[in-house]
Amino acid sequence: MVSVKRVAIIGAGVSGLVSIKSCLEEEFQPICFEKSSQIGGVWIYSDDDTRGKASAMYNGLVTNSSKEMMCFSDFAYPPEYPPYLYTHHVIKYYRDYAKHYDIEKYIKFNTEVIDVSPTDDNQTTGQWNVTIRQRNQEQFIEQTDVFDAVMVCTGKHSNCIMPEYPGMDKFKGQIIHSNTFRRGEDFVGQNILVVGASHSAGDVATQCSHYAKSTYISLRNGCYVLARRGPNGQPMDSVANRRFSSKIPGFIRSKMLTSLVESRVDHDSLGLRSDRHVFSASVMVNDSLPDRILNGTLKVKAHIEKFTKNGVMFVDRTYIEDIDTVIFATGYGITFPFISREIVDERKLELFKHILSPKYTTLAFIGSVGAIGAQAPVYELQARWAASVFSGTVKLPDLKACQMDAKKRVDGMIKRYGYLKIKFAPVPYQEELANDIGVIPTLDMFLTDPKLAVKVFFGPAYPPSYRLQGPHAWAGARDAIMKGWENTISSTKTRHISKEHGVTGHILFTAIFLFFLILVILF
Structure with missing residues (x-):
């Protein structure tokens, strides 16, 4: 040792x-x-x-x-x-x-x-x-x-990843990686093609679409677009990442998440459909992209086949000419x-x-x-x-x-x-x-502190749950977990509402979620 x-x-x-x-x-x-x-x-x-x-x-x-x-x-x-x-x-x-x-x-x-x-x-x-x-x-x-x-x-x-395609060396426009992108207004009046299917690609494309003459986004295999707002207005990540749901078999969780995502965005009509299931596909968190597609300021294209002198040919044999800038949001x-x-x-x-x-x-x-x-x-x-x-x-x-x-x-x-x-x-x-390090929440919490246990095992997997016990515990962990939702909405409740609907809404969401889970398992 x-x-x-x-x-x-x-x-x-x-x-x-x-x-x-x-x-x-x-x-x-x-x-x-x-x-x-x-x-x-x-x-x-x-x-x-x-x-x-x-x-x-x-x-x-x-x-x-x-x-x-x-x-x-x-x-x-x-x-x-x-x-x-x-x-x-x-x-x-x-x-x-x-x-x-x-x-x-x-x-x-x-x-x-x-x-x-x-x-x-x-x-x-x-x-x-x-x-x-x-x-x-x-x-x-x-x-x-x-x-x-x-x-x-x-x-x-x-390290920036820059793909290579036939004809790139002959292309007369500008080719950059998204790590040089700073703001959409830098591309006023241009014809822009963004390449990529993850978060930064969606952000770059939607920002450019407010200023560019035309904006396109090229997807290799499609993607799933998630809104930040989940059911009942809760943050989507706090809905998706919970201890009890992580125990559900993968194929059931995949069906549930796919159904939830597609209830909010029609991936077929917007040209976003991925050819992979949700847990192996590209996922893009973006609230604006579907709206920009619907109002015509952003268009979705297939995977690139080759570059020409002034434009890009796609694998579906469609072609865009007079492209000024191609932005590769292709990761690192x-x-x-x-x-x-x-x-x-x-x-x-x-x-x-x-x-x-x-x-x-x-x-x-x-x-x-x-x-x-x-x-x-x-x-x-x-x-x-x-x-x-x-x-x-x-x-x-x-x-x-x-x-x-x-x-x-x-x-x-x-x-x-x-x-x-x-x-x-x-x-x-x-x-x-x-x-491994002895800080995982344990089920005996249901006997010693049942209110906290319900929050920890059925609510969002808030990070302070790993400071409740074991080495280097934090005295403020319980309070942080119990006030998680209150702290989430603290800055947004800037107008007093006389009747509080939050508790009823959470109970309703939980009931609907469990009902939906039973349906998925049975059918």
Whole structure:
């Protein structure tokens, strides 16, 4: 068993912040290296050109997850914040979190990690050589230090993916990636084609459609479009991500979610229909896209076949000419330029529990996964789990079992999506990690605190439920859960209503939901 004291943390974005705090909880000595001058990672908005680099915020971005679902487990969003957040809300929250837990003093800014390699005695000590390049005025200083463990927190948005199609080199218009997009008004009077089927593609297309002469969106396999508002006005993610519903067989949940989504958007008439079932298809959270299609300012096109000098031909043999700009909202790839592929190959990303290198058990990757829901709580549990492994609280199986687990998880993702895409429903994964570290909510709560138990097991899977008991519990967790709905709507109830309908509405929704579930099971 190796002894861990000093931990190198690479990146001060969301996963880096929770990694620092998790290390402090285990009484480690974390040192975080951040190549920029501030915390926040991809949530920092800048007008600077990030062409070809990591993900970047665009003007007007609104979160796809509601604030009560995307908060950290022991630090609530302010009640006055709206249910869905703009970028400035989110970055302020992360700065407040860092200040509250005195995290920033453990971060070295303007410091880039350029190499991470095992020490000669790594197999017995678990230690790592970490080489950094620090900017000091006009000079760069490189130095190497030894750490007992490393947590890589550079995320999954570090490298733009740009597809290639025949004729692109002859196309006379502009071709860009969505990481350079900032605002729709930059494309006034242009003919725009957006390529992609996820959240950013929908945002870019709808923003451009307000200003461009014409706007099109090209979908390879179609997609499912989800509104932020779910049944009874509740945030959709708080309806979808609940403990009891995660226990329902997958084929039933798929039918239920598909039925719910299609009750709000006619995917056939709008040309959005996916050829895959909802759990393996592209999902786009967007409230405006169906309306923009219905009023004719946005048109849906098939997959691209080829570019011409002035336009694009699609696989259904339709053609658009005089295109001024093509915006590829085609996502990002993971890259770890400071680590040899012999240690971890980002093209496979075979990690035990999607976190730990099977061979090098003091090397953890936090935030290299995607969740169909809020990301931050997933990263937080990953960080807590990794810190518990380093401390010896969580025991690991042997090397072969770790390798089999890592391969099985990746193979499962490839089978689901047809290519390597690490993305899954958050609740089952969070429960798995929480169970390992001893913080999972238990059924005996129905005897000791039945009101809370109903909220925890049948209501939204709010992150504070992982601070109710076990290591590093939070005294405010119960209150945060019980007031979850109240805090969600606190900022929107700006007009007094004499008669409260909320309780009746929730009961009605639950009854309808259970009735619908029975129908699906029977028929």
